[in-house]
Amino acid sequence: MDRKRREWAKGGDDDDDSNDSDDSDGDRMLQEAIDMAIQNGKGWAPEQKEEYMKMILDDDYIPPIFCSSEEELRNTGLSEAFSSLKYDDDPAITMKLTKQRASKAFLDGKQNLAQNIQYYRTAINLYYETVHWATKIEPLEHRQQSTPTLDVKKDDDTPTKPNSSIREDTSTFEVYTENELNNIKSTLYSNSSLCHVQLKNWGYAKNDAERSLTFNDQNIKSIYRLALSYSMLREYIECGTTIDTGLDIDSKNKELLKLKKSCSTKINSARQAKQKRETQRSERIAKIKCIWKHCQNPTLSKISSTGDKIKLGRIALVASTNDSHDEDASCLESKWHHHFPHTGSIPKNIGNEWTWPCMFQYPSHNQSDFVKDFNENELLAMRMGEMYPELDEENFDGAIKETSMKWDYRNEFTCSNLAIYFECNEVTTTKNGIIHPEQVELLTDLSSTMKYYESSRALKGDEGPDIMKVVELLERKRLKKQRKQWKKQYNSLYNKPNPVDCIRIHPGMTLHEILIHPKMIVTNFIVTFIVIPENHPYHEIYLKQHPCIHILQPTQNPK
Template sequence: MSSGKATDTDALVKQMKATKAQGDAETSDKTEALLSQAISMAIDQGKKYLETLLDDDFIPPLFASLKEELEKSGLAEAFQTLHNDGEMPGKNMLEFRKKGNNGIALGRKDVAKNMSYYRDAVNHYYEAYHWANLIVPKDEDFVPTPEELLASEDEPYFTQKELDEMRSIICANCAMAHMCLKNWGHVRDESKKAVGFNPNNIKAWYRLTKPHQMLQIWEEARNAIDSGLAVEKENKELIQLQNLLGEKVRKARLHRQQRDQARAERTNRNKEVWRYSKEEKIALGRLPMVTTVKDDEDEGDGDAVEHRWHHHYPHTGQLPRTRSEDGVWAWPVLFVYPSHRQSDFIEQFGKDELIAIQMAQMFPKDESYAGNGETDIAWDFNNEFRCSNLVVYFEVHCMDVDGDDSEKQVIHPDSVEQLTDLGSAMRFYESSQALQFLYACEKTSLSFWFCQTQGVLDTIPPGCSYKVPWIRYFTI
């Protein structure tokens, strides 16, 4: 509440109290004393009401858009009574429920127009459910007076248990109408509401099983069957579904167990990779692996889909691991050629292997090409991907300015986001995105047969640390 509004309210209340005090001084009998007491109570209540009205967060019930806003106004019950003035929720609920039942019955009789009848039945059940939510239930020990018994003929009353049972019946019937329309998602939702209101509604359990069967959610279907049989062991319809879906449920549970086992194994491998990276001071990071592709590009080309597949850098889903033959850690690496929308994948890139050597294996020397100078790479139309044209670059002096390695700055591309804990690394692996590894090491005497690379290494001062981008993918 603003200070100006508060001042006006205080002044008004002060004036009212002064007028009351003057009246009290002139009081001569008990009647006037009682009147004075009532005025005092009205002043206190009026002050609270004025403070509520002048509160900046106060929303009048008429303009409340949320239930919380209506309750905060303190007038929820009064507004609900005013809103339903002249209406009879109990009577309306029963009438719309009856209309919905009639709609289903007419739909079964009239095959030509049954869809229209079923849709009308759904709407009637929705109306019945709406009115059911407006009914204020009576206490379980409620004893009606003769007048209330007479009024109940027009507007019946319900206890909380009776109201929940009625809601369950309405939702189950609505699920039946949706089942006739084959709206399996709505059948599932309405059946869940029905068993939520009354877990002993056997029809609701059956109608919850059917959509799971049609949607091929076998385990959920079996759970619904088991819950229904717990209510009624000899229910023929549920037993028939149990026998029908038994084999499919068994296979679904077996597949789930296999998925859980595979997930547990991936989790263990993720932890192993993280533990090794921490020990070897390897920083793990991630980057977006999707680039822009125009929909109209290469339209009509049969290879367009394959080109886009390469251009989007698909993740192989493989994790770094130790090689069985020598126990050396090897990383899955992707070499990307964005100019041609192509890529090469190396499943096991050893920790101590040289990037240049791997590239040399992919792009042999000029002497190995045909006499006409053509390369063996089908997509290299201009014969550009030769060893003599390749250059390997290393980024030097990429630590923080203080030189204490307190902040491990990442190497290109600039969009790399470093993974800071095991949780983020595991979520990243589980989401099947690609990794980028930054491997810090000391300068050594490396002899690449790429003269360009050797020239870069010769420019590094003795004793200087540098980072080699030992990454999951390289842009060529």
């Protein structure tokens, strides 16, 4: 390029008299220079130039210098170039300047009480920006590792320059060790946490205090602000733990001692409540373990057994995959097979004899009865005799007797007039283990059984509204995954499997004999029976939907 320029200059000296060609020669030289620059990868090609001109002539185009938001700057396509012009200084210098601006904004907020909200918000953003520039500074230890050693001296004792991209003159900017940078970042996050405290943004104050302690866990100010945030968020257990941590570092810190004194009662109450919850949870876990052991080894009970296991199953605890209030979903979740409001009831071992919660469902009348304790030794006929006693023809006053069920207008629910069934909810999973979301899923291990029981309790609100919301979201996520898998396999949720079969039960069977039947699955720890009057029209409809495949009746003992 320089050679071309000298030739043009020399040619110009020889043709001083030809003034008419000066303009044309200048244009020619300029065009050749532009073409040469483009060939060398410099400048813009004609297509790029046309694209740029089209962009700046657009009515919606805003030059970077006049952009009022980050989004407008990104739309220009020059955000990186503009940022490099704006922050062309060394990161250490920019970090110091930004920190000074943040500190000034914070002090202005303390002095100007009328408009301190905006000052504190500005200070928070500047502190975050300062952290950004602090992360761009390379610690001294990293520089020493990446700096190559000097080459061997030459004869004139002058060392050769190392081949490195690091600046040769490091005196133009400050040098920080990694520990110093961590302390700076910790202080910056601690200051932003203080700004959030002033604004009473306790959640953000807690987050920034936690970030501060990740860089320096000895920062006592951050510990105090974290403890204060916990107390304002009513997380008193974490508050007490944080206060104790801070006092281990500085036992005479006045702020922590004052906070401990004001929150001591609430902290102790929260710790006692937590200990109580943990004790209750341990007791529940022990109960579920005992139930699981009994289900896996029913022969250990006093009742003789064929060695079959008692199977436990679970159902979807929610009916909708979104958080919006859906009345239809609420109705579905309250259906009988979800066993509300009896969810959370479990079998009990009373006097070395097991009793089970049982649901007697009357689909012909859309009613149900719940029996809290049904002994495994007890005959079904004995329980039915108590619930559905036979009626005499007339009372002493000549009036016809009626059943105790107010909705039984025809007096059909008498022991001798009822058919009792259980549904065969044993599901044969399709390939890849996919089942329909409305089907019963077998609980195959102790862990899944305990998790399901705890979830069902939490959804009743036994663990408080916060835990209830978390479990509800997890159950919705699980239901969504099930639906997605079924849709992928069968294209639609409406492509449901056929209704399950049923088995009729002879009243002479004990509950234990019913439970160990291979087709019986105890869903939600509650044994469910279907009870229908023999001559009721719904009886025929039910058997069409759920074919009866077997009659379970007592076996005759050999003589």
